[in-house]
Amino acid sequence: xxxxxxxxxxxxxxxxxxxxxxxxxxxxxxxxxxxxxxxxxxxxxxxxxxxxxxxxxxxxxxxxxxxxxxxxxxxxxxxxxxxxxxxxxxxxxxxxxxxxxxxxxxxxxxxxxxxxxxxxxxxxxxxxxxxxxxxxxxxxxxxxxxxxxxxxxxxxxxxxxxxxxxxxxxxxxxxxxxxxxxxxxxxxxxxxxxxxxxxxxxxxxxxxx
Ligand code: C5P
Numbered sequence: 001x002x003x004x005x006x007x008x009x010x011x012x013x014x015x016x017x018x019x020x021x022x023x024x025x026x027x028x029x030x031x032x033x034x035x036x037x038x039x040x041x042x043x044x045x046x047x048x049x050x051x052x053x054x055x056x057x058x059x060x061x062x063x064x065x066x067x068x069x070x071x072x073x074x075x076x077x078x079x080x081x082x083x084x085x086x087x088x089x090x091x092x093x094x095x096x097x098x099x100x101x102x103x104x105x106x107x108x109x110x111x112x113x114x115x116x117x118x119x120x121x122x123x124x125x126x127x128x129x130x131x132x133x134x135x136x137x138x139x140x141x142x143x144x145x146x147x148x149x150x151x152x153x154x155x156x157x158x159x160x161x162x163x164x165x166x167x168x169x170x171x172x173x174x175x176x177x178x179x180x181x182x183x184x185x186x187x188x189x190x191x192x193x194x195x196x197x198x199x200x201x202x203x204x205x206x207x208x209x
Contacts, residue, residue, distance in 0.1 A: 004133040008125050010146070012149055013141045014141060020119075022206070034092065036108065038074075058103070086166055090170055143168055150163050
């Protein structure tokens, strides 16, 4: 069976950077599942579909053709979509609460990930999408550190406290939802990256493989 590493954790805990670098080290694709929920939210907006309507959002999700290019960028219907930004993350966490949306995304993630193996990151990768993954990681960092990293990434270091509020609210929604809530998978390696560099986090994961 191809190698799968599952990385979950709260918003802006560094999952994407860690997963991307780890995937390069291991020579397998990087699967950014958050980008897929972000694309569903943007597609709903473009089609003027109510993000809070589970069936309508589920229909949009089921109709999306999603893939990743070799650099790990998300392709929607063959086109690269920019799905970044905290605002889109907030919209994504609303559509991600719906069963029909999750059903459509999990099916695609399994097809994409099982073919060549992957390092996949998200909220439910170890608990729902790939519970059979031989290594599951739960990556955390304190809210203040995550907000500062996100603010710097987005070029607005002065907005760290605003981002902290937004991240806390998004995490609360992701933890408290009834379907696939954010939590560590059984047996997950729990890492706090507050005092670790990206390379140190990747080295710890490689050491656990
Ligand atoms: O990881 P990222 O910030 O891009 O994820 C955006 C949102 O998508 C999350 O806040 C969460 O609500 C949702 N998500 C999810 N399950 C995943 C990945 C992301 O519910 N596997």
